[in-house]
Amino acid sequence: MTYSTDECCPHFSPEKWDKKHHDWKHKPFIMESIPTLFHIPFPPMIGKKAEKMTRLKEAAKVTEEHKEDALFLFRDPSAFRSELYLSTTGTVPHANNVAISGKFVSRVFDGNYNAIPKFMKQMDAWLVTEGLKAKDYYVHYAYCPKCAKKFGANYMILFARVD
Numbered sequence: 001m002t003y004s005t006d007e008c009c010p011h012f013s014p015e016k017w018d019k020k021h022h023d024w025k026h027k028p029f030i031m032e033s034i035p036t037l038f039h040i041p042f043p044p045m046i047g048k049k050a051e052k053m054t055r056l057k058e059a060a061k062v063t064e065e066h067k068e069d070a071l072f073l074f075r076d077p078s079a080f081r082s083e084l085y086l087s088t089t090g091t092v093p094h095a096n097n098v099a100i101s102g103k104f105v106s107r108v109f110d111g112n113y114n115a116i117p118k119f120m121k122q123m124d125a126w127l128v129t130e131g132l133k134a135k136d137y138y139v140h141y142a143y144c145p146k147c148a149k150k151f152g153a154n155y156m157i158l159f160a161r162v163d
Helices: 043-060 112-127 146-153
Strands: 020-037 072-078 080-087 095-112 136-141 155-161
Touching: 020 112, 043 072, 043 080, 095 112, 112 155
Parallel strands: none
Antiparallel strands: 020 080, 020 095, 072 080, 072 136, 095 155, 136 155
């Protein structure tokens, strides 16, 4: 996941992530947090944190073999703070290394950031049909705003923790 002007976000394939089950056992990530105002982040802070996390990850040489496999997850534990998680393949020096474990189900949605509550309700309804219930949510945005415009879609993956 690099942020150069030539190539920013890799092309996203929704079918790879939609209605998939994931069993993460100590999946490595690095984590940062940012302040939000009623779940609305301050965009410049996201970019600065993303760039910092990406630089650390690349310097540690713990990037995924395929760029499209990298996950940049957002989780809002409160209305005033978001946690940002960048997947890695190992330990990153000088970063907050964390591991996420659990059973997750992912669904792909296409829409604006402010539609996430609606997408979560749709996900919850679908999970009921699967005999599951979400205990927590993480969101991966497939494209930055510039690439969403370029590709004509604003895909996001909702990861529902179901264990």
